[in-house]
Amino acid sequence: xxxxxxxxxxxxxxxxxxxxxxxxxxxxxxxxxxxxxxxxxxxxxxxxxxxxxxxxxxxxxxxxxxxxxxxxxxxxxxxxxxxxxxxxxxxxxxxxxxxxxxxxxxxxxxxxxxxxxxxxxxxxxxxxxxxxxxxxxxxxxxxxxxxxxxxxxxxxxxxxxxxxxxxxxxxxxxxxxxxxxxxxxxxxxxxxxxxxxxxxxxxx
Numbered sequence: 522x523x524x525x526x527x528x529x530x531x532x533x534x535x536x537x538x539x540x541x542x543x544x545x546x547x548x549x550x551x552x553x554x555x556x557x558x559x560x561x562x563x564x565x566x567x568x569x570x571x572x573x574x575x576x577x578x579x580x581x582x583x584x585x586x587x588x589x590x591x592x593x594x595x596x597x598x599x600x601x602x603x604x605x606x607x608x609x610x611x612x613x614x615x616x617x618x619x620x621x622x623x624x625x626x627x628x629x630x631x632x633x634x635x636x637x638x639x640x641x642x643x644x645x646x647x648x649x650x651x652x653x654x655x656x657x658x659x660x661x662x663x664x665x666x667x668x669x670x671x672x673x674x675x676x677x678x679x680x681x682x683x684x685x686x687x688x689x690x691x692x693x694x695x696x697x698x699x700x701x702x703x704x705x706x707x708x709x710x711x712x713x714x715x716x717x718x719x720x721x722x723x724x725x
Contacts, residue, residue, distance in 0.1 A: 522706040522709075524564070524589060526589055526590060527566075527586060527588045528570075530593070532583065534582060534583065536619065539624070542625050544626065545593070545717075546592075547592065547593070547628060548595040548596075548621070548629070549561060549596055549597060550600075550617070550630055550631070550633065552600055554599070555663060556694075557571075557596065558596070559663075560663060560696065561586070564594070564702060565588055570586060581598055583595060583596070583616065583620055595627075598616070600613065621650075621651070629656075629657045629712045629716070630651055630657070631661050631705070632647060632648060632658055634660060635663055635664050636662050636667065636676050636680075636693070639683060640680055640683045640684050645683065658690075659690070659691075659705070659708050660684065660690055660692070661692050661701070661705055662676075662691055662693050664695065664696075665695045665701070666698050692705050
């Protein structure tokens with residue numbers, strides 16, 4: 522995709538805060554510190570559209586970004602080891618679940634995992650949950666520049682086995698080298714096109 526414009530629209534914690542459900546949406550989910558913000562910034566060719574932080578858990582709202590005036594990217598709060606108050610953590614689950622289960626224009630969820638890590642129980646549960654709701658998913662494996670080719674192959678095998686994926690359900694990405702940027706966009710566009718052709722297969 523040739524991105525000519527990307528802008529922040531709004532943040533929120535519940536449907537009343539969300540923008541009108543007029544554009545197709547692609548949501549990004551993953552463990553805290555998995556490289557979610559960096560992935561979105563590279564996809565839209567912006568250095569700081571989405572704020573990155575060395576402190577996991579900084580994203581505590583659902584953030585909406587409009588791309589080229591015809592697509593919305595949605596940054597969901599990271600889950601996992603974020604050092605935030607327990608009361609805040611307890612709000613994240615219902616907030617994210619409400620968005621994912623009720624947003625009528627949600628066309629795809631990009632689930633992000635770190636090439637160096639074994640997918641956690643939370644990653645597995647998120648994928649199972651998305652499948653249960655028939656929400657199309659693309660798994661993006663980040664930080665690929667941090668491992669050798671042999672280690673990448675070993676880790677890819679572990680990830681596919683742990684998550685119950687086939688190889689063609691994953692895309693590899695590096696924010697440092699920008700490897701995978703075009704493939705991720707191509708896969709997203711293909712999923713959105715397929716969802717539009719087969720509305721029964723998309724989130725209702």
